[in-house]
Amino acid sequence: MAENKKNVYDESKIKTLSSLEHIRLRTGMYIGRIGDGSHHDDGCYVLLKEVIDNTIDEYIMGYGKEVQIKVEGNKVSVRDFGRGIPLGKVIDCVSKINTGAKYNDDVFQFSVGLNGVGTKAVNALSKDFYVRSHRGGEFSEASFKQGKLKGEKTGKTTEPDGTFIEFEPDPTIFKESEFRAEYIEKRLRHYSYLNTGLKLQFNGQTFQSKNGLLDLVMEDLRADNSEPIYPPLHFANKTLEFCFTHSNSRYGESFFSFVNGQYTSDGGTHLSAFREGLLKAVNEHSKGKYEGDDVRECMVGAVAIRLKDPLFESQTKNKLGNTEIRTELVNTVREELLHFFNRNREVAEKIMAKVEDTRQLRKELQDVKKLARERAKAITFRIPQLKDCKVHFDKEKGKGKGSMVFLTEGQSAAGSIVSCRDVNTQAIFVLKGKPLNVWDLKRDIVYKNDEMYNLMRSLDIEDNLEGLRYEKVILATDADVDGLHIRNLLITYFFRFFDQLVQDGHLYVLETPLFRVRNKDKTIYCYSEAERDTASQAxxxxxxxxxFKGLGEISPAEFKQFIGKEMRLSQVEYAAKPDASNILSFYMGRNTPERKDYIMENLIVPVED
Incomplete structure (x- = not known):
């Protein structure tokens, strides 16, 4: 039989893309997620970051103390007052991959952008891109469209040295994307904390820090209405800076980590080395045998390093991978902290007292755990709220992929799912009512509250995720105010005590239709008012x-398709603890008057026709 012409695999099928074509075709490889601007890691902010990183590198090398950033709609401009791109290489530096001075230690010693891609990716992914360099009374400029050169010019200038870049993300790639000022402001605050003295101006606002990471830690405490137990310890030299304190109103640890000004939200070698050095210093000073969790519980802090050749685990630089720096970094942290403890006995005593208090609480928690297990065994071996499935998830053995558990409220909603579920892979955990708000509570509540404890047992995540029984944990709540509240309470529960579940991408929200539009011939299920209006016109x-006001109102016959092959799920996105804590503290914490004022000020009342 002759081979199908469409499936012929020969020399004619091999294609070589230019660097420009590759960036535009495989955008995610260069900037991570594209998004729409509603998340701080979306592509539009990565483009802005790549341009600002170059200005920061200039400042680190001692050139230019001010950066001007403007964002009007989707058009962005950045002006620094550094050395300016060498005039004869302006076009190459913004359009040719693997071109730049950051391969030369004499010019840039501590740079984030070491791969020669940053500004080129911005250029390739922009609707319009313009660059102008000023050096020694002369300038060179060039304009591009979707990465292709459209014009260039050179001449004399009276402007001070530096580089000006203006761009607008290409709407054919960044569909419906828009910049949000709060995300830009947060990034600029980080830049100011990491580069003491640098002035960053953004749309009329100025960001500047005098005390580096100390200012960052104090701001994080203020945002959470927390008070430090002792004045934050702050150390800084040319390549390492760290700052930390303990707070009585926090759970777990909250750490920011940075490499050459890059926020590493997933940490890496520098953060783990700092933790190890901290633990060694505390144990050596106290002559104790504390565990890391004892030392870091309720700790708020930040660590930043400058590194000549940083190796990141992805293009978006969220985690540092350099292992060769670990030993030296651990020893430096240990030695500096021991010096501090010896010079500041009063502060050291407060730290040791806090660590010992945490260890005692951990021992008490072990007793509570033992009682909870004994109580659970005395009642029944089975968990009454769980209707289990036959297949369970086992990541290590590669089994049970596709298994899931629906967390739903009440027998009515559970009844619809039970009637049409796949008993092999779909389990149901039935909530008795609104779960407890655990944000301001300690971990022992998980053992004292039957529902929280049974949920943890059902998932088998008490100590870690190794025993997780379902690949997907799905929040299946009604699409009304009460249902959304229950959803938020459950998300709070997981972020508070089991954030690794969220970080590893196991937590989801089930999207169910709000409306059913039908006539004699056709039925359309709609997930928004806009879809409803379109369907009714059709x-x-x-x-x-x-x-549909609740899941229980949807018949089992209809519900089957919503948890079948066409099931719509939205993954709950993970945010690093410093980011998540501030958000959850505001919306789920005990600041009721402040939250009420916010709601009243931002409440949108629909106007009736």
Whole structure:
């Protein structure tokens, strides 16, 4: 039989892309997620970051103390007052991959952008891109469209040295994307903390720090209405800076980590080395045998290093991978902290007292755990709220992929799922009512509250995720105010005590239709008011529109498709503890008057026709 021409694999099928084509075709490889600007790691902010990183590198090398950033709509401009790109290489530096001075230690010793991609990716992914360099009374400029050169010019200038870049993300790639000022401001605050004295101006605001990471730690405490137990310890030299304190109103640890000004949200070698050095210093000073969790519980801090050749585990630089720096970094942290403890006996005593208090609480928690297990065994071996499935997840053995558990409220909603679920892979955990708000509570509540404890047992995540029984944990709540509240309470529960579950991408929200629009011939399920309006126009004025208020109102026959192959799931995105804590503290904490004022100020009241 002759081979199908469409499937012929020969020399004609091999294609070589230019660097420009590759960046535009495989955008995610260069900037990570594209997004729409609603998340701080979305692509539009990565483009801005790549340009600002170059200005920061200039400042680190001692050139230019001010950076001007403007964002108007989707058009961005950045002006620094550094040395300026060498005039004869302006076009190459913003358009040719693997071109730049950051391969030369004499010019840039501590740079983030070591791969020669940053500004080139911005250029390739921009609708319009303009660069102008000023050096010694002369300038060179060039304009591009979607990465292709459109014009260039050179001449004399009276402007001070430096580089000006203006760009607008290409809407054909960044569909419906927009910049949000709060995300830009947060990034600029980080830059200011890491580069003491640098002035960053953004749309009329100025960001400047005098005390580096100390300012960052104090701001984080203020945002959470927390008070430090002792004045933060702050150390800084040319390549290492760290700052930390303990707070009585926090759970777990909250750490920011940076490499050459890059926020490493997933930590890496520098953060783990700092933790090890801290533990060694505390144990050596106290002559104790504390565990890391004892030392870091309720700790708020930040660590930043400058490194000549940083190796990141991805293009977006969220985690540092250099292992060769670990030993030296551990020893430096240990030695500096021991010096501090010996010079500041009063502060050292407060730290040791806090660590000992945490160890005692951990021992008490062990007793609570033992009682909870004994109580659970005395009642029944089975968990009454769990309707289990036959197949369970085992990551290590590669089994049970596709298994899931629905967390739902009440027997009515559970009944619809039970009637049409796949008993092999779909389990149901039935909540008795609104879960407890655990944000301001300690971990012992998980053992004292039956529902929280049974949920943890059902998932088998008490100590870690190794025993996780379901690949997907799905929040299946009604699409009304109460249902959304229950969803938020459950998300709070997981972020508070089991954030690794969220970080590893196991937590989801089930999207169910809000409306059913139908006539005699056709039925359309709609997930928004806009979809409802479109469907009603398509089916005509005589169509019937039903609003589903709860999962229990959807018949099992209908519900089957919503948890079957066409199931719509939204993954709950992980945020590093410093980011998540501030958000959850505001919306789920005990600051009721402040939250009420915020709601009243931002409440949108629909205007009736």
């Amino acid at each position: 089916l005509g004025k005589s169509c019937e529109i039903t609003r």
